Amino acid sequence: MKILAQLTFGAAALVLSAGIASADKLEDITAAGKIVVGVKQDYRPWGYLDSDGNIVGLEIDLAKDVADKLGVAVELVPVVSSNRMEFLQQGRIDLIIATMGDNEKRRKVVGMIEPNYYAGGANVIAPKGSGLTAWADLDGKDVCAIQGAYYNKQVARDYSANIVAFAGVPEATAALANGSCVGFVYDNTWIESQLASDAQWAEYEMPFVTEQLQPWAIAVPLDELDMAYGDKMRDIVTDWHKSGFLIERNAANGIADNPFLQEQQDRLK
Amino acid sequence: MESFEAFFSWLYSDHGINLTIGYDSYDRGRFLDGVWTTIKLSVLSILFSLIIGAVGAWVQGSPLRILRVFIGFFIAFFRNTPPLVQLYFFYFAVGTVLRVTGENGLPQPLVSNFGWAVISLSLFAGALNVEIFRSGIEAVPKSTIEASEALGFNRLQTYAYIVLPLAVRVALPSLGTNLVNLVKTTTLAYAIAVPEILYASAQIxxxxxxxxxxxxxxxxxxxxxxxxxxxxxxxxxxALRIPGYGV
Incomplete structure (x- = not known):
């Protein structure tokens, strides 16, 4: 009985806190003088720790720009893929800018801001000097991959590559390292981050133009999506594309040109 | 072929049973390639495991102690470790060391993943086959061997012409069980991306x-x-049955 009472009380408190949170978030942020943004700190160069222990990277540049545009300070909270949406729902953070892919399932949980600010896709990591310059060079060659990745089929079909798919990234990279395949097809963003951060990949490169893009979105709490806060974020992302800010920051962080950014700029201009 | 594909399309549209290998030639191709790879893998592994079993059982009866100890180690190693671990060991550990320079100037593995799967599965099943053949050999009456010695057969001749043919007959039932298991164990090659049926199906x-x-x-x-x-x-x-002899 006591437990039941506690549960009821807990539920009531939850409803109450949700009620408070759904008051105009944009005003809350302005009043507090800071916006709390959830970012990655383990995904170089999108979000990582520099040698002084500060979180830096492309997405941190974006978070700072959001704060500047709102005229408030920024507070960065490191998140990982498995807790970022929960943090947002609990009100621990106000905004997610954390390499988050946009899909239907997640749209039921958090408010995905459109236009999408970024996109990841498929590319190949291959040893320098492998002679690969375009996707068509994969014709008839063994290419390592991860079982179940959405782009495997298209790479096999369009370029007649022989997909050698493993259960996990360590197996696939081990097979790549011992020369069982000419390259490893995987998320271009993962490849970028490995090339940028791990000395193991010093003799490797990402030779192709990224394909089969899947959009990423920044996210606000679901019930803020159609409120002033959501509108403001939409304006900011649109402006990032229009003004070329994203393209510029992308290059400034040492990331290879992303066809998605150019596409969006052309579309929104 | 068209009505065949139409049937599977209908099965999907009207009953929600999505057998893409029925109506999508690409998926069917992948699947049939998988079946063919499994057959090749099974046949080669069975062949080599039988050779390993027969040779191993002969060496086990050798008068040289060192050879007997070696075979003992071989059996213990392959019988006491899981076949999946053996496969990983060969492909990721041994395969990394055994490399040659390919045509593009970059190091390449000497043995392909299919090659390692055949080697690993043959050794695994072969180790069990040694024991199975031994059980058959021990069932051959001592008097038969003495008779062949009396006829002037040497050890190898006795083994090849007298002991092994009889031993195989005795060992056949348990040999069959082991070979059936070997065919089913080929699914493990999935782990090192050999495109056999399980791999092809998982891709699909x-x-x-x-x-x-x-x-x-x-x-x-x-x-x-x-x-x-x-x-x-x-x-x-x-075909091997001898009327009046044992089994």
């Missing part, structure tokens, strides 16, 4: 999300494959 269901349908196809395929092997073994057993 992760693209088409028809896990339920492909699981059924997979089970039926193995029932079919093993049924063929059992039939062949049965025929072999019949």
């Amino acid at each position: 269901w992760s693209d088409e999300l028809n896990v339920r349908e492909m699981m059924n196809v997979l089970l039926l395929s193995y029932i079919g494959l093993v049924a063929i092997l059992v039939w062949v073994l049965h025929r072999w057993e019949k």
